[in-house]
Structures are given as C-alpha cells and as structure tokens.
Amino acid sequence: MQDLRNTYLGKLGAIEFRYSKFIIIAMVILTIFFGSQAINLRFESNMMKEIPQNFDVIKTQELITNEFGAEEAIIILLEADLNEISDIRNKKTLESIYRLEQRLKSRPEILDVIGPGTVYYSLFGEIPDNEVYLKEIAENMPQLISRDYSAAIVLVRTTSFVYDQASINSIIKIVEEEVEKENLYGLNYNVTGTPILIKTLLEILQEDIVKTVLLAILTILILLTLIFYFKSFLVIAPPVLGIIWTTGHLSMMGVPISMATGTFGAIIIGLGTEYGIFMMSRYREEAKKRASNETRVVAMIAGVGKGTIGSSTTTIAGFVALTFSSMPSVVHLGQTLSLGIINCLIGAFFFLPCLMSLKEWNVSGIEIKNKKLNRSIIKFSELQAKRPKSFLLIGMIVTILLASGVSFIKVVEETEESSLPENSEVMRVFNTLKDKFQRYDSMLVLVKSENVLSSNVLREVYILNKQLINIQGIKGSSFNLGLEDIYLPREDLKRRLEVSDSLGYLIIRLDMSKGTDQLQLYDDVKSVLNLTPLQVQPGGTIAMIRELTDIIMPEMSKLSILGLIGILACVMLTFMSVRYGIIPLLSVGVGIMWMMGIAGFMGTTIDSGLVGILSIMAGIGIDFAIQTINRFRLERSPIMVERITNTVQGVFEPVIISSIVAGFGFIAILAATLNFLDVLGKLLFVGVFSCAGITLLFLPSFLVIQERLFQDTKKIFHSKKNRIDEINTL
Known part of the structure; x- marks a missing residue:
C-alpha cells in the first residue's frame, strides 16, 4: 500500500480524502451551474444542416428554394x-x-x-x-x-x-x-407537410432522450443494486454528473442535439458506470483487509486509476475520430460522446472518492459462491491454455459464418418521414398526401437556361421528357406540353409549367410508380440527364438520399481507420508495447465483425447517422481486451496454464458485470420511438456482448499462442546471436 501512496495518483487520493467536503461542495456548485446552462440546450430541427453542405445536390436544393420557394x-x-x-x-x-x-x-x-x-x-x-x-x-x-x-x-x-x-x-x-x-x-x-414532420420528430426526440436516459438509469440501478445493494447510487453518481455537465457544456458551446446525438445520454450512462464499478470494487477489496478509510480511498484512485485512464482514453480516441467526419451530425456526435466520457471520468476520479471519504462504507459485491460454477470456469480456462489452436479454429469458423451476414446489411439514407413510426397519425396524413399528389411522390429535374421558355429550349426539354417518362418506374411528368404547344404565348406557358420568376430555371417533376426502387430509378434518370445538351441537375429528397447513401460506406471506413489508429496509439502508450497494442485491436475487430454480421442477419438498415458506429463500438468494446491483457501481463507464473487460469478468473467477473450493465444500458435505447434510435440500440447491445464473448472465449487462447511464438522467436534469435558470437570468437 505504501507503494500506491507514493505514486502521483496515490498522492491525489490523499489530497481528495483530506479535502473531500470542499471538493464535493465545489462539484455540486458546478453541477448546478451546468444544469442551469443545460436548460438552453438547442435542438437542431433543420436536417439540411446535418448533412455535408458542399454536395452538388445540396447546392441544387438551395437553388430550387431560392428560385421557386421552399419545398417545405x-x-x-x-x-x-x-x-x-x-x-x-x-x-x-x-x-x-x-x-x-x-x-x-x-x-x-x-x-x-x-x-x-x-x-x-x-x-x-x-x-x-x-x-x-x-x-x-x-x-x-x-x-x-x-x-x-x-x-x-x-x-x-x-x-x-x-x-x-x-x-x-x-x-x-x-x-x-x-x-x-x-x-x-x-x-x-x-x-x-415537412414542417409538421419536423415538429413531430422534435417532440418525439425530446421524449425519447428523457425516456431512454431514465430507463437506462433505472435498468442500471436495478442491476447495480443486486451487486452493491443501496450503494448503487454511489456508483451511478459519476455518469449522472457527467450527463448534467455534458448538456451544460453543449449548450455553452452551441452544439445542438439532433437525431444523431439523441442517444448520448443512454450511451454515457452505460459507459460511465463502468468506471464507478471498478472504483467501488477496489474500495471493497481494501475493506475486506480492514484497511482504514483513507487507505481504501487512496487505493480506489491509485489502484485502478491507471487502467481506468487507459480504457477511457481509448474510448475517447474512438469518439474523437468521429469529429473528422464530413457529416456535421456525426461531428456533433463525436464531440458530445467525447465530452461525456471526459466528464464521467472527472466524476469517477473526484466526486465518487470524495463521497466515499465521508465515512466508512460497507460495500457488498459478487462472489462466485457456487463451487461447481467456479470449477467449470477453471476447467474451461485450463482447456483454453492446453488447446489454444482448437479454440482459435472454432473462433475463426464462427467469425467467418457470422461475417457472411454483413452482406445482408441494407445501406440507405433516412428522411424525416422514414424516421417516424408508420402507424402515427402524422404519417398517415403525410402518406395520404404522397399517394394522391405528384408533388410528394416525384423526383425533380432542374433545367437551367437564359430563357427556359424559348422554343429551342422547350424543344430539347420535350425530347428529354420523352426519354425520362420511358424509364421503367416513371409513370408521368409535370411537363405536359406537346411539341405544338412550345410556341404558346409566354403567359400560357408560365401557367402550365413550373418556372422561376427570372425565367432562368424550369422544374420537371417525375411521377414515380409505387414500389419502385428509388435509388435505382435515380441512377437511371441521371444516366439519361448525362446525354442531353441542356444544363440539368437532379434535385429533391431522392437525389439527396442517393448521394448520402453513396458516402455511407466510405465514410464508415474512414472513421473506423482513424478510430483504430487513435485507439492503437492509446493502447501502445498504456502498455508501452507494440505487440500488446495490436492484440486488443484484433480482438475488438473480430467483435465488430460479429456485431455487423448478426445485424445483417437481423435485416438491419444503416443510414448516414450510423456511419460512426464502428468507431464507437471500437472505443467501447476494446476495454474488455485491455483489462484481460493487463491482468495477463501482471501474472508472473512460469506455468502457462496457471497464468491463463488466473487471468480468466481475474477478469471474468468485471467483464461480465460491465457487459451486462453497459449492454442493458444500451438496450434502453430500444424504448425510443424513432426508428433510427432503435437500430442504434440494437447494434450497441449486440456489439457489447460480441466483444465480451470474444474476450472471454478466444482472447486467452490467442494470448497463449502469441506468447509461445514470441518466446520461440526470442530463442531462435538468441541462438543465432550466440552462434554468431562463437564464430566471431574463433
């Protein structure tokens, strides 16, 4: 214990114990301040601001709005x-x-x-x-x-x-x-109309945020109460404080809450609770030794502080990668989650230890009292150590089978109406509107010319329109002129066509058949537009959906690579080892493959709001691998079976508890009404348990194999070096 006191974190723990009341008062004042700022938190209702503004289709839509008025x-x-x-x-x-x-x-x-x-x-x-x-x-x-x-x-x-x-x-x-x-x-x-959809969406989003956060807190409190009894309120204090501080910071920074960031509360609660669990578990460990309360508090910070900082920095690195997205909504999500984890970490390092400093607490916990279960865990871990290749082979087969489900994932962009429940009254009315009127079941083609009503331009538009309505899936067009009508007086043409006041633009609305593949239809229309001598641009919601859908997978790949680079750097610094920096990435990478494969078999649809899901999952799921590797490196037994057995026994409880708490915290998101949030909740739930399963079932076997390879390589290297030295001596 004396060693812990002499560390920087140990000295910090001693200071916190001594000035705990002052720190608590200061943090309560800050919490009240940030809570008052959170009242002004803004909700982003303009979906156009949440997508890249440099897209041609966005510029076209702005041009249509300026020339013809808002479609909304x-x-x-x-x-x-x-x-x-x-x-x-x-x-x-x-x-x-x-x-x-x-x-x-x-x-x-x-x-x-x-x-x-x-x-x-x-x-x-x-x-x-x-x-x-x-x-x-x-x-x-x-x-x-x-x-x-x-x-x-x-x-x-x-x-x-x-x-x-x-x-x-x-x-x-x-x-x-x-x-x-x-x-x-x-x-x-x-x-x-669209404003009504936006109004309804915002009302539901606000309800969903409150509902998912409260349900996540309630679910996690119930789970923690089974472990720590009524001390569970102490464990959940840091993430609750983190949410209040984060909403206050977001309000002060001017970062709005949107569909993409609407789930941040449940995610922060699920992740932030993990820090309190490890802190409280270490306090309990010292309490068993009948140590003084100051010793317990110092051990809370110094004993698990380094590991907590290491795991939180990898999580933050995964979230920070989202800020490099070209999607404003994903950038805001990265800022929100990063800030939330930082605030949870502050709460775990300062607020929780100071609360524990007020008195000596009797903290309960989970112990594997069932001897049969304990023996089963030991036998399983021994089997992992003795037959690592067999376990890895099984893992590879399972991974290949699950990874095949990735091909079933549907990639499509969501709109306001697709985000709302189909059975709601507002969607019933809007669907009636789309069924009956061409304006709301059409694709736009914008024609540009000095005078779109000139006979030469209208002749080309007539030819183009004939080609467009012959495309399979298009049943009509707003351009209703015959070839003989192009010479009508200007006023008659203006009444029959949708033209701008400047006469520089004309809109053709293509009426689509029900059940048509909109994205394929857009591609067919665009191929026809490429052949006309006219200056034309596709526009409307379908055009935006197509363009956004095309960037989802490249954007997901970019953010995943950036997230993995950041996480790799953090893990390598934590372990000061390249080898042990790469192993956690391999583990979480396989876990993500499981998640995406299972999601594919579930028929999951991914839109632009979920482009950062892989980076988010990498930041969340890697904690289990870090804890396992850290424990493995601390074990000094020369017998590999004993080393693996001790490692699995040491991490089994925290990994299981953390995955259950985080997973069921995420499952609270399923209570959301909006379709987008429902998909996110399922992915995070599946992802957490996938990463936990990889960690407990296959990572120990991989550690055995890599350790043997490293030792064999080391022996070969030393053998060659000795032979060279012998030759040089001769």
Missing part, C-alpha cells in the same frame, strides 16, 4: 367528405377553398398561398359555373388537385421559413385558426 411549405390537405361530395370540382367547394386562401394571404406572417382557387381566379376572375371549364383546368393542376379529384392541397409559405420548433408551432396555430373560421363545403382538412 405547410400544406393544408383538403379531402372530400364522401357523405356530401365525391368530386371537389364543383363551384361551392372551390369557392370555399378560395375564401380560405384569401384569409391566409391576409395574415402578415404568411408570404404566399398557392391553391386551386387562386388558379381559377387568375384565369376567369371567378370560379366559373361551367363544369366543363372546372374539370378541364383541374386536369392541368396535378400538383394542387389529386388525379382522382377527391382531394386538393393549399400550400402556405411564411415570410421567412424557419425550422425551430417555436416558429413552426406559431405558424401552425395561425393556419388552424384561419381554417376553423372558414366553412369548407364538403371537405375535411388536415395540416401536414
């Missing part, structure tokens, strides 16, 4: 009440729609309103009585009146479209007030 208008979906009318193309219904449009236009907060009533008034100055006119004009409004004539939409744009939740709620309230004032004839209404 609030939409009033008007559906025929079949008890009153079956076709909205009647004077009374269209008059009531026009009056609603005028009401909305009168509000100063609203910039523009586009609806079928306005179109009729622009052509006739009124809603005509002639049903032939009503039906003929409706044929040319597939974006405002559905093809079965049972629904219409009114697009509402605000003076400056904003994505924050308060502004969205404000404009929705205005729209609903005006709709309620108007007596719509034979119509039912719903307010929908």
Whole structure:
C-alpha cells in the first residue's frame, strides 16, 4: 500500500480524502451551474444542416428554394367528405377553398398561398359555373388537385421559413385558426407537410432522450443494486454528473442535439458506470483487509486509476475520430460522446472518492459462491491454455459464418418521414398526401437556361421528357406540353409549367410508380440527364438520399481507420508495447465483425447517422481486451496454464458485470420511438456482448499462442546471436 501512496495518483487520493467536503461542495456548485446552462440546450430541427453542405445536390436544393420557394411549405390537405361530395370540382367547394386562401394571404406572417382557387381566379376572375371549364383546368393542376379529384392541397409559405420548433408551432396555430373560421363545403382538412414532420420528430426526440436516459438509469440501478445493494447510487453518481455537465457544456458551446446525438445520454450512462464499478470494487477489496478509510480511498484512485485512464482514453480516441467526419451530425456526435466520457471520468476520479471519504462504507459485491460454477470456469480456462489452436479454429469458423451476414446489411439514407413510426397519425396524413399528389411522390429535374421558355429550349426539354417518362418506374411528368404547344404565348406557358420568376430555371417533376426502387430509378434518370445538351441537375429528397447513401460506406471506413489508429496509439502508450497494442485491436475487430454480421442477419438498415458506429463500438468494446491483457501481463507464473487460469478468473467477473450493465444500458435505447434510435440500440447491445464473448472465449487462447511464438522467436534469435558470437570468437 505504501507503494500506491507514493505514486502521483496515490498522492491525489490523499489530497481528495483530506479535502473531500470542499471538493464535493465545489462539484455540486458546478453541477448546478451546468444544469442551469443545460436548460438552453438547442435542438437542431433543420436536417439540411446535418448533412455535408458542399454536395452538388445540396447546392441544387438551395437553388430550387431560392428560385421557386421552399419545398417545405405547410400544406393544408383538403379531402372530400364522401357523405356530401365525391368530386371537389364543383363551384361551392372551390369557392370555399378560395375564401380560405384569401384569409391566409391576409395574415402578415404568411408570404404566399398557392391553391386551386387562386388558379381559377387568375384565369376567369371567378370560379366559373361551367363544369366543363372546372374539370378541364383541374386536369392541368396535378400538383394542387389529386388525379382522382377527391382531394386538393393549399400550400402556405411564411415570410421567412424557419425550422425551430417555436416558429413552426406559431405558424401552425395561425393556419388552424384561419381554417376553423372558414366553412369548407364538403371537405375535411388536415395540416401536414415537412414542417409538421419536423415538429413531430422534435417532440418525439425530446421524449425519447428523457425516456431512454431514465430507463437506462433505472435498468442500471436495478442491476447495480443486486451487486452493491443501496450503494448503487454511489456508483451511478459519476455518469449522472457527467450527463448534467455534458448538456451544460453543449449548450455553452452551441452544439445542438439532433437525431444523431439523441442517444448520448443512454450511451454515457452505460459507459460511465463502468468506471464507478471498478472504483467501488477496489474500495471493497481494501475493506475486506480492514484497511482504514483513507487507505481504501487512496487505493480506489491509485489502484485502478491507471487502467481506468487507459480504457477511457481509448474510448475517447474512438469518439474523437468521429469529429473528422464530413457529416456535421456525426461531428456533433463525436464531440458530445467525447465530452461525456471526459466528464464521467472527472466524476469517477473526484466526486465518487470524495463521497466515499465521508465515512466508512460497507460495500457488498459478487462472489462466485457456487463451487461447481467456479470449477467449470477453471476447467474451461485450463482447456483454453492446453488447446489454444482448437479454440482459435472454432473462433475463426464462427467469425467467418457470422461475417457472411454483413452482406445482408441494407445501406440507405433516412428522411424525416422514414424516421417516424408508420402507424402515427402524422404519417398517415403525410402518406395520404404522397399517394394522391405528384408533388410528394416525384423526383425533380432542374433545367437551367437564359430563357427556359424559348422554343429551342422547350424543344430539347420535350425530347428529354420523352426519354425520362420511358424509364421503367416513371409513370408521368409535370411537363405536359406537346411539341405544338412550345410556341404558346409566354403567359400560357408560365401557367402550365413550373418556372422561376427570372425565367432562368424550369422544374420537371417525375411521377414515380409505387414500389419502385428509388435509388435505382435515380441512377437511371441521371444516366439519361448525362446525354442531353441542356444544363440539368437532379434535385429533391431522392437525389439527396442517393448521394448520402453513396458516402455511407466510405465514410464508415474512414472513421473506423482513424478510430483504430487513435485507439492503437492509446493502447501502445498504456502498455508501452507494440505487440500488446495490436492484440486488443484484433480482438475488438473480430467483435465488430460479429456485431455487423448478426445485424445483417437481423435485416438491419444503416443510414448516414450510423456511419460512426464502428468507431464507437471500437472505443467501447476494446476495454474488455485491455483489462484481460493487463491482468495477463501482471501474472508472473512460469506455468502457462496457471497464468491463463488466473487471468480468466481475474477478469471474468468485471467483464461480465460491465457487459451486462453497459449492454442493458444500451438496450434502453430500444424504448425510443424513432426508428433510427432503435437500430442504434440494437447494434450497441449486440456489439457489447460480441466483444465480451470474444474476450472471454478466444482472447486467452490467442494470448497463449502469441506468447509461445514470441518466446520461440526470442530463442531462435538468441541462438543465432550466440552462434554468431562463437564464430566471431574463433
């Protein structure tokens, strides 16, 4: 024990014991401060800011917004009440729609309103009585009146479209007030559109963050209570403090919470608890020796401090790698998790030991009292030491079988609507909108020219449109001109086509068949666009999904390599050995292969928000290998069987406890409503137990083989060196 007191960490422990009350007060004050700052934590509702801004498709989308207005208008979906009318193309219904449009236009907060009533008034100055006119004009409004004539939409744009939740709620309230004032004839209404999806997504995200964090804390508390009884509150104190400090830091740094970072609470709770477990276990070990409370506290910090710092730095290295991503959302995730682990480490090193310094605590723990189980563990570890090649062969076969599942992983980009539950009311309304209107089930093609209404340009657009609608999966187009129509007067062309005010841009909306492979369709459309002499660019949600999907695997590979390099450097510094720096990477690499293979067999879909999952898992799962190798190196027995047996017995309990606590902390994420969070929770749960399984089942055998190879190589080297020395002597 005297040796521990003389170390830097031992001296730190003595200082903490002496000034424990002052440190606790200071940390409580800091926690209150950071908690007050956390109230201002911002939620990122603009999904466009969470993806790379330098993509051509993003620039195209911004151009479309600037020239044509935001696609993300609030939409009033008007559906025929079949008890009153079956076709909205009647004077009374269209008059009531026009009056609603005028009401909305009168509000100063609203910039523009586009609806079928306005179109009729622009052509006739009124809603005509002639049903032939009503039906003929409706044929040319597939974006405002559905093809079965049972629904219409009114697009509402605000003076400056904003994505924050308060502004969205404000404009929705205005729209609903005006709709309620108007007596719509034979119509039912719903307010929908991307802003509504964003509003719903943010509300669910906030609920999910609170729900997953509380469930993770409750789950881990129950597990820890079975181990430490009511002292479990002491163990979980550092990660709780870490979450409060992290949210405060994020608020002060201006880093928002988004879909990608929404799970940080459950992840930090799951990982941060591990530090408290090892600290408390060492305190208990010293308590068994009837050591003084000061000795116990010093041992907590000096005895496991180096290992805790080593494992936490590797975790942080894996998270820091995420900050090199080209995806802003992944960068924010890396910043959030890195900061969270650092704060948990501070809590474990300062807050927990100081709490333990206040009095002598009686800490319970887990002991393998079942002699049969204990003997089974010993026999299994002896078998690993005696037949290491057989174990590794089995491990290789299992790894190959599981790795084959990686090919079944689906890679696709998520959107606001795909993130929300399909059975929710907001998605029911939005899906109705997509089913009935071309605007929300289409791919955009942006045509650029000095004057898109010139006959020469329109002739080329006509030819291009013919080629596009012949692509399998495309059933129609918003470009409805015949070759003879390209010479119509400008005003007629502007009414029939979607052109910008400057006449420099024209949009073609391609109507897709249901069930079409959107990504393949995008590739087919792009190949046709490459052949036209026109200046054209694909746009819209599908184009963004395709471009983001293409970067997922390269981005995942890049972040994984950077994470492994950072982790390798940390492990090599921890062990001061290249050989023992590489072995943990091999172990966690196989664990990740297991995780991805199992995920593939489960039919998992990965999107851009999960590009950092491999780096995250590497930072989390490598702790088990580090603990095992550290214990193996501490064992000095010359008998390999005894050395491996002692190693497995020494790490079995902490690895099992840590994996259960972390794994079930992550499983709390499955309680989230958003689809993206559900996938992340499954991957982390499977990943933790995969890495733990590799560590306990196959790593000991690998250590035996590499030790034998190293010793044999060392003997050969010394033998050759001795022979050379003998020759030189002669």
